Amino acid sequence: MTTTLSRLMRSALVATIWVYPVHAEEASEFLLFLSADDLERSGVSEPTIRQGDFTPTIDFLYTYNNERWRVLAEYYLTDDENELERFQVGYSLSPQHLLWIGRLHQPLSTWISQYHHGAYLQPSISRPSIENWEDENGVVPVHIAGLMLDGRRSVGSDRGLRYTASVGIAPQFAEGELLPFDLLDPDDGSGRLATSISISYFPDYVGESNFGLMAAYSEIEALPDPVLGNATKFDIRQQVVGVHVNLEGDLWGLLSAAYYVDNQSHGSANVIDDWFMSGYIQAGRRLGADWGTYARLERTRNATSDFLQLVPRYVYQREMLGVRWDFAMRQALAMEVSHNRVSMDEFAELRLQWSAVIP
Amino acid sequence: MKYRVAIAMLLTSLSAPAPVCADHSLVLIANAESPIDSLLPLELRKVYLGFNVVDGSGQLIRAISNTSNARLWEIFLQDVMGMSARSYDRRLLSLTMQSGRVRPDSFDDLDQILTRIANDRHAIAFVWEEDIKDKSDFKIVRVLWRR
Numbered sequence: 001m002t003t004t005l006s007r008l009m010r011s012a013l014v015a016t017i018w019v020y021p022v023h024a025e026e027a028s029e030f031l032l033f034l035s036a037d038d039l040e041r042s043g044v045s046e047p048t049i050r051q052g053d054f055t056p057t058i059d060f061l062y063t064y065n066n067e068r069w070r071v072l073a074e075y076y077l078t079d080d081e082n083e084l085e086r087f088q089v090g091y092s093l094s095p096q097h098l099l100w101i102g103r104l105h106q107p108l109s110t111w112i113s114q115y116h117h118g119a120y121l122q123p124s125i126s127r128p129s130i131e132n133w134e135d136e137n138g139v140v141p142v143h144i145a146g147l148m149l150d151g152r153r154s155v156g157s158d159r160g161l162r163y164t165a166s167v168g169i170a171p172q173f174a175e176g177e178l179l180p181f182d183l184l185d186p187d188d189g190s191g192r193l194a195t196s197i198s199i200s201y202f203p204d205y206v207g208e209s210n211f212g213l214m215a216a217y218s219e220i221e222a223l224p225d226p227v228l229g230n231a232t233k234f235d236i237r238q239q240v241v242g243v244h245v246n247l248e249g250d251l252w253g254l255l256s257a258a259y260y261v262d263n264q265s266h267g268s269a270n271v272i273d274d275w276f277m278s279g280y281i282q283a284g285r286r287l288g289a290d291w292g293t294y295a296r297l298e299r300t301r302n303a304t305s306d307f308l309q310l311v312p313r314y315v316y317q318r319e320m321l322g323v324r325w326d327f328a329m330r331q332a333l334a335m336e337v338s339h340n341r342v343s344m345d346e347f348a349e350l351r352l353q354w355s356a357v358i359p
Numbered sequence: 360m361k362y363r364v365a366i367a368m369l370l371t372s373l374s375a376p377a378p379v380c381a382d383h384s385l386v387l388i389a390n391a392e393s394p395i396d397s398l399l400p401l402e403l404r405k406v407y408l409g410f411n412v413v414d415g416s417g418q419l420i421r422a423i424s425n426t427s428n429a430r431l432w433e434i435f436l437q438d439v440m441g442m443s444a445r446s447y448d449r450r451l452l453s454l455t456m457q458s459g460r461v462r463p464d465s466f467d468d469l470d471q472i473l474t475r476i477a478n479d480r481h482a483i484a485f486v487w488e489e490d491i492k493d494k495s496d497f498k499i500v501r502v503l504w505r506r
Binding site: 025027028029031033063065067070071072088090092096098113114115116118120121150152157158205206208289326329330 | 401404405408410411412413418419421443445448449450452453455456457458459460461462464481
């Protein structure tokens, strides 16, 4: 499956180059999402958890559209990471239906489907733990390589329904984290099946407010790991169901999601057969044109589940408060304080962030 | 004599009542030969947020933003899109980030806008009505705002 998909990805790359000059009605755009994050922790006793960090980030976003085709590429660069996060080529099956192929963010996560890597667009500096990227103590696959159908239809005169479904290569589990399939180095890894679906209802077709359901099934291949104690590969079959709500008003905003995650290992001496639930509610209030405050509460049920113990720095409980100042067009400063619990420790965090978009 | 006439004209103009605000309309325009004959408010918002909307010939409608006049831009945002400039900007960025939609072209030069419309049967733009008066290259698709 991996080899076939690799070939498809390469074909998509070639197709992109080929279609580019053909159509007259075409447009492209290049955006830079910049941010600088400072993180300070206090009360940390576990030596593997960093006391602080400073991270400058550039997220390059390129898009190309013509009558039928669409290309989206997102490259993420920090002082300790550089990765092709998304590279997807879309074909418009109809004005409301787009079929994507490439490296994608699967639609399971409502937060990621909305903000992706754009720090400036996020309503807070940090993201809820259950919406974390794989390499930031994420416990649910986000990046897959495969296909995604993205569709919308009108409901009544001005409401809308969005449905998104994906199928592709799931991340593997190695060295204590999920490792997504690397499009730039397809021969270096493999992976099993990942499928995901999301359905959202929009009371205003073009508005931001929506609520809906999502579900996913992934077969995560765990590689031999001395820490885990497995000498051979085994599979973790993960099933996820969730609900989400996003309400955007003139003054208030609310973003919330809850996930039920069931994990079962196959072919392993160390049996994992359990579940956990994780959810969050984040509320924000605007204070005039440029200022806003926000707060988030995160909770996890059955945080002692064997699967979560594989990612011991997963924050299973958090209370957070923040403030944001949009001091110029496309530039913002934000500050957050939070209290966090992980399985081995608990600590406070202070985060500061400058974020911007160019041009 | 010449001075008397000039003074009389000056006094007349000064004593005349202040001009009443003339009719001022913001209109949505398209190429005179465009298959775009009408556009509902929701479809208009869709187009200006980068969603796909097709015209009578099945082609995608292309939106052109007119930023040549601050008052015109403000009316468009408030009365048509129903959002502030910052909210509109964030929403466009967000939709580009989410699904790779390229944002509508934006021009601060009216001549450029009219040239684009004159050369593209599937494009729309919003302008003051008087800017296209007596120009046969364009048609009014919808009156967006009138004072």
